[in-house]
Amino acid sequence: MVPRANLLSVLGPSMAGPARTPSEHDESTTSTMSVDANALERETLERKDRDELQKIVGALGGKATTRTRKADLIDQILELTGVSPAGEDQAQPSDDDAGEPEAETPSEPSAAESPDTDTKGKAGDKAEEPAPERARTGVAARRAGAKADEGRGGAKQPKGDQDDTDDRGGQDATQSKGSQGTKQPKGGQDQGGQDQGGQDQGGDNRDESGDDTDSSGKRRRRRGRNRDGAPSQEEYSGDPVPVVGVLDLRDDGYGFLRVDGLLPSKDDCYVSVKQVRQFGLRKGDVVAGGSRPAFRNEKNPAILHIDSVNDVALEPGTERPHFADLTAVFPTERIALTLDDEADDRTTRAIDLLAPIGKGSRVLVLAPPRTGATTLLQAMARSVEVNEPDASLVVVLLDERPEEITEMERLVTTGTVYGSAFDKPADEHVAVLELALARAQRMAEAGDDVVLLVDGLTRLARAAHAASPGTGRSLGGLDVTAVQAAKRCFGAGRKLEEGGSVTLVATAKVDTGSDVDAAVVDAVMGAASTHIRLDRAAAERRAFPAIDVGATGTRHEERLVGDDGAEARDALRRSLEELPDDRASGHSDALDGLLERLRSTGSNDELLEQNR
Template sequence: MAKKKFRPRSGGGGGQGRSGYGGHYGGGGGGGGGGGGGGGGYYQGGGGGGGGGGGGNGRPRRRRRPGPPGMGGGGGGMRDGNGMQGDDRQPYYDRERAPEAPKLDENGQPIPVKEMVLEAGYGLLEMHPNGYGFLRSPDNNYSRERSDPFVPGTMIEKYSLRQGVMIRGQVQPGRGHQGPRLREVTDVEGMPPDDYIKVKAFDQLTPINPDRWFRLETGPQPLSTRVMDLLTPLGRGQRALIVAPPRSGKTILMQQISAGVAANYPDVKQFILLIDERPEEVTDMRRNVKGEVCASSLDNDIESHVRLSQLIIERCKRMAEMGQDVFLLLDSITRLARAFNKYVGDKGGTMSGGLNIKAMDIPKKLFATARAFEEGGSLTIVGTALIETNSRMDDAIFQEFKGTGNMELVLDRKLAERRVWPAIDVTQSGTRREELLLEPEALHAVTMLRRTLSSMHPVDAMEQLTKQLGRFKTNAEFIKLISSARMD
């Protein structure tokens, strides 16, 4: 026996009753006056009644809440297959956000809306993987704040903006649950946005060996920077590694290096990046250096360490693209690698000391960004690596970075214990291609000096060197003495 097809019942006219209910596959539109609106179907809303017609009942799947009496039109029930609700065919997710009707004055004319007020804003662009971004404030240590202006993806594509650029523009203040939004870009890295498109990317520039010397000497004291100028000269674009055991004077040496660069090269932009450091160390560094200190102390989470380190490196790259000389002190590479080791989790295999194989990929890439460019501009990175910490992971991290730099300065704990400062191991420290940095006379004198010091015990060598340097006000006078071979 053939199965009968179900036909929905049509709704009859009603009096001042309640609205009808939706049928299983579709409710019929009601007629008559005074009744409720037509019932909506389960899969598709039913047609509305007339001026107040009541809808009839189909076969209800489950009881729906009826509409108020006397309401005309409008299908009840669930939305149709197109995600619409009711007869106005408006997406259900936009109904609450529909613009309000303009307000009218006493004459029935719409009242003009006030013009949108924009404020001047600036910040560092941090991009999201989905293409949009936010402007992070240097005053807040580039942390994520609800007050950071939103940068739409279309604006990023229009001006070819890269992560780490400093942007100034007109910002629409936040309203309601929405935060501020960048509406207009006035300049990017100090130039019109249309001109920034022509700037070459970091990877398109030509890297060369450092050939411009950073002179750190500022006077008779401190002796640490004077010793570095002789034994480990630092050039613009250098990739330097300070290898330091605990309590060997690493922090003081970094402050003296920063002071030497600030005094002799005020046009060089300095960044001091502190990762997983003690909070009191961060405060001390901010009070004793003139560069911009960016810190994620040990009370921050791993994501903060990873995010800030990448963001600051990108900032340095953007400035180097513009032809500026940037100097970055990174303390420390060891703690940075530890953070990435936790960040990558269990991906990949494990090396000695529990170090993940993929944990070193990004830290080594960040350290390798230091370079000088033939077109102009440079990025110098001086990072610290911790040794003799009784940690196999720290030793493995140092071995991974060993040989990646073109200058190494090794501090000796025995010298530090005897209070010989700087506690530099002369035989283990040096700069590659130092002939590109030093004058021929100075290079000859340094060569003779190394021959003399290498034949001595490291402790005796540094004691003798500091004693001789203390007799002269400048390194130039000391070099003349060595050149004449009259060193006592």
């Protein structure tokens, strides 16, 4: 310990005060002078800046870092010179005076974990982290000492939990070294800009238990604050509320269970980072479990326990395959669209004849405006539900008319329809598609066959372009990130050798005169295994399905229909192409010939047999 005289020498005569001639009262007032000297030395140190205090600590043999607070520097100087910091010489309060015991931290996610709280602003912001405990010194310490004189002093505060990284997105709560191990009486702490460097920042006068202290010394509990200054960790004593939803993960590691569609709602349940890591959760997982209602300072309920993931009771740490690591192979299993009881459905019969589809195919529907692309998707959705009951049907309508979304929802009975109306923000269009795509990939990882119908790719690219900050690089007037969003969506279609598949049918606008639409089509055209081209001239003369016979087809169709089936379809195309085709007048004898043969036969097998 450095002698107290050394402190006076370091402070200098001007700051330590003038020399004083001993008087006859010195002997009787020794203790009073000692207290006055201690107070004088603290006030003298508080008038110095941080650089001077750091030099003094170094001269006294102490250690100080650039992050050490000014108040901690003062305490360290006083300790090195043998002077107790303010408030430490006060008698410790008894258990009766110590106040209420600390409440146990509940196991469920607290408001400190949840990012959607009133204390942090908008929903979806970063998870609020409890403020680290700090030693109260300077002005706050003197106030604490005054309270101790009145018999209202507090007990030493326990150190805050240092192992909170999992529940707070991996961010560590930092605490300066000088403040560790310092006794913390229950006095008032300047919390609203905390008493940094010994200066009152003008915040609320609040003790660390979350109580406000008024001028009369009475304490009032602040809403949503516990003794650590963090949002109160209320304990839920009721029964868990069952909840099932699709997990939407954020970049920070936490997520929300979307319980009403794929867009955010007030009923969505918060999932902590710890729970995500414990069960290896991924975006698009269907999670079932129990939840608690939102506390008074939260906006969303929080999940308490997880019972199953994708209808499977997972143990923590269970390994699952990743979609990107699975092996993609050519489709070999055909999806028949023709309905047995609807032989007059010419749309699905024409697709089966000209462009057969397999499980894992990437089907690109090139549709000029007003050619019936949405109607074609409706026919395909109805056929998949009937002919492929074991496959999971997912329909995504982006930037679509609300009535079209309603009609599709009523048409699809066993599948799922996700829609984002045209009046919604662009980022919502992108969010719906990405979450639906992630859901399809999670099902394929589990070995399921998924049929994903997307309307459409060009709308997705436009929405991604509007929602992205921009990279400065463009392709046909479209930001490259927007083009990549369309490619990422279309590229998800594949057959997996390990089991499972994603059959992706997506529409794209053509003949619009837009370079943006042309850039998107050019980017995905080469990746399509099946092309279905619609003819605007045929649609204008009400010839439906308005399919361009010559531009519609499937690569390696023999893998789906066999060699005999492929030869029969080639013969049909040759016979249709021999018919005259006057594009100038909008008349296509090839399409008319196909429609006539569809009307005159009861099945595709009969039509192909007659054409041999």
